[in-house]
Amino acid sequence: xxxxxxxxxxxxxxxxxxxxxxxxxxxxxxxxxxxxxxxxxxxxxxxxxxxxxxxxxxxxxxxxxxxxxxxxxxxxxxxxxxxxxxxxxxxxxxxxxxxxxxxxxxxxxxxxxxxxxxxxxxxxxxxxxxxxxxxxxxxxxxxxxxxxxxxxxxxxxxxxxxxxxxxxxxxxxxxxxxxxxxxxxxxxxxxxxxxxxxxxxxxxxxxxxxxxxxxxxxxxxxxxxxxxxxxxxxxxxxxxxx
Numbered sequence: 124x125x126x127x128x129x130x131x132x133x134x135x136x137x138x139x140x141x142x143x144x145x146x147x148x149x150x151x152x153x154x155x156x157x158x159x160x161x162x163x164x165x166x167x168x169x170x171x172x173x174x175x176x177x178x179x180x181x182x183x184x185x186x187x188x189x190x191x192x193x194x195x196x197x198x199x200x201x202x203x204x205x206x207x208x209x210x211x212x213x214x215x216x217x218x219x220x221x222x223x224x225x226x227x228x229x230x231x232x233x234x235x236x237x238x239x240x241x242x243x244x245x246x247x248x249x250x251x252x253x254x255x256x257x258x259x260x261x262x263x264x265x266x267x268x269x270x271x272x273x274x275x276x277x278x279x280x281x282x283x284x285x286x287x288x289x290x291x292x293x294x295x296x297x298x299x300x301x302x303x304x305x306x307x308x309x310x311x312x313x314x315x316x317x318x319x320x321x322x323x324x325x326x327x328x329x330x331x332x333x334x335x336x337x338x339x340x341x342x343x344x345x346x347x348x349x350x351x352x353x354x355x356x357x358x359x360x361x362x363x364x365x
Contacts, residue, residue, distance in 0.1 A: 127327050132177050133334025135325060136344055139174060142167040144351060151359045165318065171234055172322035174344075175281045176329075178238045179245070179288045184333065188246050194345075195239035202233045202349045209353060213360055220363070228363060230356045234348070237275030241285035244268045248290075279312050280305055280319045 130138075146167035149160035178195075185191045213228040220228075247264035271282045287301040302320070309315040334340060 128330035130325075130328045131330055131332040131334035132180065133340050135173060135329055136177065139170040139325075140344060140347060143170040143348075146170070147352060147355055150355050152362050166321075168316060168318035169321040169325055171277045171281060171316070172284055172319045173325050174234070175238060175241060175277075175285050176288055176322065176326060178242055179285050180333075182242055182245050182289060188249075192239070192243050192246050195235060195242055198345050198349075199233060199235035199239045202235050205349055205353060206230050206233065209356060213356075217360070217364065224363070228356070228360055230352060232276060232352055234276050234281075237271050237278050237281050238285075240267045240271030240275055240278075241282055244271070244282070245285065245289050277316055277319075279315045280309055283308070284319070 142163075145163040148155050149163065155163065181191060182188060210229045214225065217225050217228055244264045244267045247267065248261065251261055251264070268282055268286070271278045275282065283301065283305050287298050287305075291297045291301060306317065306320065309317040309319060
């Protein structure tokens, strides 16, 4: 099994970023055929769960969990703001299109929000345990979890997946049961992600190493995720309006 563990976190993130980019190309009108778009979507289903898994690894390895939570939350806020500005621009200059066509221009992605709530939920539970708080103090992390589950991108999969990976890491049977429950939820709920299990081969490839430690490796993915989506939606807007 150890022979499989050949990739560090940075290398896996680069691969997941490439797969994510392929998937998001479908948002540019006419760029990919329906067949190619479906294929790219399928092979990229591992990306969001892998980033969630590595976010949990980040909780384990960070020297300052509070700063980690703040960083993810700030990025979620930045993406909400950027999306709002772009959507206002799209609505303003797409008045000649039908309401259905206008909705297709709007950007609603924000995986940072889901990851931030997942990490925050873990951090708050750890804090409550550390300080031996009463059960009442678990209400706040529960609210964070439910909010992410209901409103976060991939929330129905990523939030329970992150909890399992952190709190049941050494409980193999419980994790397997949890994975099955997540799959059932994903199959039953609309707009969920039943192919999230494609992440598991990449988890097996992960060697537990973080990779290079520099500013590029630390911030590249924070910048690339919103920036590439904003560029893609701008390009699609230009193509649609012309």
